[in-house]
Amino acid sequence: xxxxxxxxxxxxxxxxxxxxxxxxxxxxxxxxxxxxxxxxxxxxxxxxxxxxxxxxxxxxxxxxxxxxxxxxxxxxxxxxxxxxxxxxxxxxxxxxxxxxxxxxxxxxxxxxxxxxxxxxxxxxxxxxxxxxxxxxxxxxxxxxxxxxxxxxxxxxxxxxxxxxxxxxxxxxxxxxxxxxxxxxxxxxxxxxxxxxxxxxxxx
Amino acid sequence: xxxxxxxxxxxxxxxxxxxxxxxxxxxxxxxxxxxxxxxxxxxxxxxxxxxxxxxxxxxxxxxxxxxxxxxxxxxxxxxxxxxxxxxxxxxxxxxxxxxxxxxxxxxxxxxxxxxxxxxxxxxxxxxxxxxxxxxxxxxxxxxxxxxxxxxxxxxxxxxxxxxxxxxxxxxxxxxxxxxxxxxxxxxxxxxxxxxxxxxxxxxxxxxxxxxxxxxxxxxxxxxxxxxxxxxxxxxxxxxxxxxxxxxxxxxxxxxxxxxxxxxxxxxxxxxxxxxxx
Numbered sequence: 001x002x003x004x005x006x007x008x009x010x011x012x013x014x015x016x017x018x019x020x021x022x023x024x025x026x027x028x029x030x031x032x033x034x035x036x037x038x039x040x041x042x043x044x045x046x047x048x049x050x051x052x053x054x055x056x057x058x059x060x061x062x063x064x065x066x067x068x069x070x071x072x073x074x075x076x077x078x079x080x081x082x083x084x085x086x087x088x089x090x091x092x093x094x095x096x097x098x099x100x101x102x103x104x105x106x107x108x109x110x111x112x113x114x115x116x117x118x119x120x121x122x123x124x125x126x127x128x129x130x131x132x133x134x135x136x137x138x139x140x141x142x143x144x145x146x147x148x149x150x151x152x153x154x155x156x157x158x159x160x161x162x163x164x165x166x167x168x169x170x171x172x173x174x175x176x177x178x179x180x181x182x183x184x185x186x187x188x189x190x191x192x193x194x195x196x197x198x199x200x201x202x203x
Numbered sequence: 204x205x206x207x208x209x210x211x212x213x214x215x216x217x218x219x220x221x222x223x224x225x226x227x228x229x230x231x232x233x234x235x236x237x238x239x240x241x242x243x244x245x246x247x248x249x250x251x252x253x254x255x256x257x258x259x260x261x262x263x264x265x266x267x268x269x270x271x272x273x274x275x276x277x278x279x280x281x282x283x284x285x286x287x288x289x290x291x292x293x294x295x296x297x298x299x300x301x302x303x304x305x306x307x308x309x310x311x312x313x314x315x316x317x318x319x320x321x322x323x324x325x326x327x328x329x330x331x332x333x334x335x336x337x338x339x340x341x342x343x344x345x346x347x348x349x350x351x352x353x354x355x356x357x358x359x360x361x362x363x364x365x366x367x368x369x370x371x372x373x374x375x376x377x378x379x380x381x382x383x384x385x386x387x388x389x390x391x392x393x394x395x396x397x398x399x400x401x402x403x404x405x406x407x408x409x410x411x412x413x414x415x416x417x418x419x420x421x422x423x424x425x426x427x428x429x430x431x432x433x434x435x436x437x438x439x440x441x442x443x444x445x446x447x448x449x450x451x452x453x454x455x456x457x458x459x460x461x462x463x464x465x466x467x468x469x470x471x472x473x474x475x476x477x478x479x480x
Contacts, residue, residue: 011247040246043255047229052433056415056463083243090242122402122435122445131267138268154265157230160223175221182261189264 015081022070048093062089146181214244225254378405378472388473402445408469415463418444423455451476
């Protein structure tokens with residue numbers, strides 16, 4: 001069933017109102033814009049780059065330029081604010097990779113550009129610790145099929161058709177099995193991670 | 204309201220869930236035609252944001268599995284099921300009969316479908332062209348990405364070459380919060396004789412709503428030491444950063460912990476680096 005956007009107010013209307021308020025110099029509206037789009041923009045950037053420092057910088061830059069363009073009246077259709085800010089983030093990511101490539105050819109490389117090339121020992125250690133914990137949680141899952149589903153779909157990134165074929169599942173059945181496997185894994189993870197500091201990181 | 208707005212507003216969440224759209228987004232398996240509208244939708248949709256973040260955490264966790272687990276526990280355990288499907292069993296004669304019947308029906312039907320084949324072939328040809336164009340574009344992008352990864356690794360090797368001899372050698376030091384400005388640093392960091400990593404552990408500042416911490420290291424005189432880095436979570440509610448020892452000489456240093464989003468200073472640590480006696 002089609003589901004309208006979660007907010008009761010039409011998103012186009014609220015976006016246009018937000019743009020109007022920013023243009024009038026309402027600093028509260030700027031905070032509101034960041035709050036409204038920070039999770040989504042973070043996802044777009046993290047999907048494109050695994051370099052946390054670069055993602056941080058691009059995140060700041062996206063909003064800086066967004067404010068600048070909104071204040072200058074460069075947003076042609078304020079109702080399409082979401083589209084505007086998504087395009088902005090995507091373009092900045094593209095530019096970022098171009099700049100890194102250009103610096104590479106000229107030899108003008110900064111420490112930040114190479115920092116992600118090799119994991120440092122601390123990160124290696126922590127990763128190994130987390131990996132061992134996830135392995136333990138997976139091995140405690142009672143259903144072998146759940147383990148296979150999670151591993152093959154999320155880690156090996158096997159095609160859905162191939163998994164369906166091997167596990168004798170229809171497409172619809174696959175969706176249900178994957179959903180339940182995910183839920184069971186998350187429940188078990190959170191249960192086992194009860195005493196850990198940050199249970200959200202992989203659950 | 205434009206047609207695009209209406210389309211975005213009415214994205215079918217059940218359909219997105221059934222098509223594993225969030226999963227495919229993270230796997231970069233969504234075609235452009237789906238990816239763009241989906242992004243424009245989810246940036247303003249709490250339901251999709253929640254779904255995407257859940258998948259991100261799940262994938263992040265699972266991808267940290269030790270490589271040994273991969274083959275042993277998941278892939279190999281998938282095989283018995285596949286083998287079972289083809290193993291001899293009591294239903295085999297019936298299946299053979301059904302297969303033969305299907306073959307005869309299919310042969311007869313093929314005469315009927317022969318006329319349809321020409322039209323289908325043209326459609327397939329057209330799809331193949333489309334697919335080929337997409338494949339070439341993907342190949343170009345993958346090639347560019349791979350080239351960048353290779354070059355990045357090469358640069359990394361050049362700069363931290365001295366550390367390669369012992370990439371896991373690290374000295375860990377715990378820092379205590381600095382209160383007041385005048386006292387000399389209480390914490391000592393002993394620099395190793397040969398290049399190695401220095402890991403600095405410190406308490407996570409007691410601040411709500413801070414998602415990421417950025418750390419700036421500078422000399423006591425305020426000269427920056429390296430670039431700012433993001434602190435990693437260590438056990439016991441602590442944070443940690445690691446620095447190549449070659450960045451540090453004997454002397455006093457200041458480590459400033461900031462909110463990565465706002466740049467606000469949250470805590471300051473001071474330490475004295477001393478050469479190994």
